[in-house]
Amino acid sequence: MQLPQGKKIFFASDFHLGIPDKTSSLLRERRICQWLDSIRDEAEKIYLVGDLFDVWFEYKNVVPKGYTRFLGKLAEMADAGIAIEIFTGNHDLWMRNYFPEELNIPVHYGPITFEAGGKKFFVAHGDGLGPGDHKYKFLKRVMSSPFAQWLYRRVHPDTGVGIANYFSRRGAKHQGAHDGDFKGEDREWLVIFAKEYLQREHIDYFIFGHRHLAMTLPLGNSWYINLGDWISLNTYGEFDGTAFHLKTFDSHE
Incomplete structure (x- = not known):
């Protein structure tokens, strides 16, 4: 990808829309839309790197x-020719066809280079990568299976989304805390x-969400970057063709 003069690639993650309550989520949603408006003239491409919603489950017709506001803004920008790609996170891993079909926005279910x-x-997004967290890795394999998703869709949407919301809302981030130091x-x-x-292949920039930490860390001549979140940090990444x-x-x- 060669960036035209004055164009940039943008990255953001962990909006967690829906928590901790409707009023707070709506304020965050409006803030995210303001950010999208602020970058639209410079954006060659936008990567939204998972956990955009605290709960997202697509039924066939629901x-x-x-x-x-957020979905409308994405549709507006995609219709204007701005390339947007999104990733599933551990909170919204049950995305299917809605974004590609309705918004013309591709969905990535794992890492890309x-x-x-x-x-x-x-x-x-970062969930399930690296050592440790074996319980979650097993749970993710189960929940990502077509059979598990088919089975969950047999549950009425009011019940299914309600159950998902109940389990998702348990955690420190719902009180506005980041995900630890x-x-x-x-x-x-x-x-x-x-x-x-890096022992197998050179990468200049590793870009993750998930940890709710806004940070850059040099790894030799490479960089580890965590994008932070929009619950308390309102951080995002920007690549101008030369530096991040x-x-x-x-x-x-």
Whole structure:
């Protein structure tokens, strides 16, 4: 990918729309839409790297209620020719055809790599990568299976989404807390994953969400980047064709 003059690639993750309540989520949704408006003239491509919703489950003819402003903004920008791609996260892994068919936005269910401006990128939400967290990895395999999704769709949407909301809303982030402090390079699973990956293949930028930490970490001549979140940090990534920058959006609300 060669970026035209004045164009950039943008990255953001962990909006967690829907929590902790309708009022707070709506304020966050409006802030995200303001950010999207602020970058639209510069955006060559936008990657939204998972956990956009705190719960998202698609039935054949039903999707979760709400998020009208956000979905409408994505549709508006996609219709204007801005390339947008999204990733599933651990909270919204049950995406299917709605985004590609209704919004013309591709969905990635795992990591991708690409090159832009002579730099190589590895992008993933980050859940289930690296060592450890074996219980979640097993649960993700089960929940991602076509049979599990088929079985869950036999449950009425009011019940199914209600159950998902109940389990999803348990956790510190619902009180506005981030996902803990940085534990050190030898204890952060995504950092360990990136270091092991570099033994096989060079990557200039590893870009993850999931941890709710806004940070950049040099790994030799590569970089580990976590995009933070929009519950308390309002952070996003920007690649201008030469270098990557982690920034904070100020909506002046």
